[in-house]
Amino acid sequence: MSKLFTVILAILAVFFSHIVTCSGPKTDDTPAHIAIVISTLNNPWFVVLGESAKQRAEELGYEAAIFDSQNDNAKEADHFENIIAAGYKAILFNPTDADGSISNVEKAKKAGIPTFCMDREINSNTAAVTQILSDNYTGCVALGEYFVKKLNKKGRYVELLGLVGDNNTWNRSRGFHSVVDNYPDLKMVAQQSADFDRNKAMEVMESILQAHPDIDAVFCGNDAMAMGAYQAIAAAGKAQHVMVFGFDGARDVIDSIRDGKIVATGMQFPKIMARKTAEFADEYIRGRRDFEQKIPIAVELVTRENIKKYAAYGKAE
Numbered sequence: 001m002s003k004l005f006t007v008i009l010a011i012l013a014v015f016f017s018h019i020v021t022c023s024g025p026k027t028d029d030t031p032a033h034i035a036i037v038i039s040t041l042n043n044p045w046f047v048v049l050g051e052s053a054k055q056r057a058e059e060l061g062y063e064a065a066i067f068d069s070q071n072d073n074a075k076e077a078d079h080f081e082n083i084i085a086a087g088y089k090a091i092l093f094n095p096t097d098a099d100g101s102i103s104n105v106e107k108a109k110k111a112g113i114p115t116f117c118m119d120r121e122i123n124s125n126t127a128a129v130t131q132i133l134s135d136n137y138t139g140c141v142a143l144g145e146y147f148v149k150k151l152n153k154k155g156r157y158v159e160l161l162g163l164v165g166d167n168n169t170w171n172r173s174r175g176f177h178s179v180v181d182n183y184p185d186l187k188m189v190a191q192q193s194a195d196f197d198r199n200k201a202m203e204v205m206e207s208i209l210q211a212h213p214d215i216d217a218v219f220c221g222n223d224a225m226a227m228g229a230y231q232a233i234a235a236a237g238k239a240q241h242v243m244v245f246g247f248d249g250a251r252d253v254i255d256s257i258r259d260g261k262i263v264a265t266g267m268q269f270p271k272i273m274a275r276k277t278a279e280f281a282d283e284y285i286r287g288r289r290d291f292e293q294k295i296p297i298a299v300e301l302v303t304r305e306n307i308k309k310y311a312a313y314g315k316a317e
Contacts, residue, residue, distance in 0.1 A: 032089040034062045034281060037079050039096045039120060041068040043196065043224050045250050045270060046094065048313050049119060052274035053092045060282045062089070071163065071195070073100040080104040084111045090281040091115040092274070097165040098123045114284050118277040119270065121167050121294070129284055130291040132273050136168050139266040139299025140175030140247065146264050146301060147180060147219060147245055154185035155216035158208055160229060162196040162221040169193075172221050172247055172266075180219075189215060194225045201228030209236050216242060223248035223265055230261060249302060251312035258307050267300045269314050 034057045038050040050066045057064040067083070069076035073096045083091060084107065091108055093115050095101035105115045105127040117131035151157070159176070162169035180186050189212045194201035201220065209215070209232060218233070220226040226246030233242045239261065246253045249267035256262040280291060302310050310316055 031061055031063045032285065033086070034064045034090050034092060034278070035079075035083040035088045036064055036066045036092045037069060037076065037083070038066060038094045039069050039076075040071045041066075042070070043198075043222075044252075045223065045248050045268075045313070049094060049270040049274050052271040053118065053278050056275040056278035057092070057281070060278060062282070069096050071096055073097050076101060077104050080108055084108055084113060088113055089285055092277050092281060093117050093128070095120045095122050095166075097163075098167045100165060102127055114281070116277045116281050116284075118273045119168075119268070123167070125293050130280055130293060130295060132277050132280070132295045132297065134168075134268045134273070134299050135296040136171035136247075136266075136299065137175035137178075139268075139301070140172045141179055142299070142301040143219070143245060143247065143264060143266050144176040144179030146303065147176070147217065148183055148186065150243055150263055151186060151217055153183045156187050156189050156212065156214060157217040157219060158205075158212065158215055159188055159191040160201055160204060160218065160220045160225045161191065161193040162225070164193055166196075169196075169221055176219055194220075194228065196222045196224055198224040198228040198231075201225035202232045203228075205229040205232035206236075209233070209238070213238075217245065217263075218242060219245045221247060223250035223253040226262055226265070227252050227256070230256065234261075247299075249310065249313055254302070254307070254310060254312050257302060257304055260304065264301060264303045267302045267310055267314070269297055271314055273297055 036050050036053045038046050041047050054064040067079040076096050102122050102124045108115050114129045117128045121131045121133050190208045192204050194204045218229045223246040226244050230244045233239055243263045245263050246265040253262050253265045
């Protein structure tokens with residue numbers, strides 16, 4: 001009888017151990033923690049990115065916390081130090097700088113904490129586990145083609161660039177110019193950074209309009225800058241004469257396209273990127289290691305002609 005009792009206890013122990021193993025990534029009934037480090041929460045698009053990642057991580061059974069780097073690599077570095085000291089299981093990362101952020105990711109890797117980049121990339125193919133990124137170049141090729149069409153292949157225009165240390169800035173600019181530069185009657189009269197910031201874009205645009213009052217269009221590297229540029233153009237009484245193009249798919253610009261104020265944008269899909277990044281972190285924690293280094297997410301052109309198909313930050317439901 002005692003041997004039978006011992007066998008039964010052993011079977012029960014294996015059974016309950018299996019239940020605990022399959023129930024989620026927990027240790028001593030305490031959920032593992034995932035950190036979400038966002039470049040800036042001063043832009044609603046990044047708020048959606050961060051909150052979507054947090055929501056998906058929590059759905060998968062983790063505790064998740066969002067850290068705001070405020071577009072400051074030093075603050076980002078402090079976040080990584082704190083995350084490493086606290087023993088987080090993974091970092092979902094939206095970098096501040098393609099080069100400057102590499103050391104932070106490498107420190108986390110050395111500490112045994114995997115990092116998964118989303119939306120913005122770092123210039124390393126070994127530091128992060130994977131990088132899930134919008135196909136910025138191709139998206140801006142499509143925007144460039146629409147830009148040429150709307151301007152009828154001629155006119156004077158301005159380009160507002162994002163952060164100069166962010167690869168997204170240059171991928172978008174290169175995609176746009178790969179098309180537009182083929183038309184000699186389209187002349188860029190100014191190109192200036194506004195750091196992906198709405199207020200700075202308004203100030204920069206006000207200054208550019210004083211030097212170039214007769215422009216026909218503005219191509220902006222994100223929607224926050226597009227809204228800032230539009231504010232300056234409208235304040236100058238030129239809203240009916242200057243076309244504004246953005247990139248992101250943010251709520252303000254989607255509404256403005258519908259209202260005929262902004263001409264077009266490139267729809268990124270922050271919710272898809274964020275959720276996929278959280279899922280990859282979960283898979284890594286559970287043992288998967290075969291991740292592609294870079295995973296592109298397609299960008300779609302949004303105009304007044306197809307606006308019914310889209311909502312803020314994605315497709316209309």
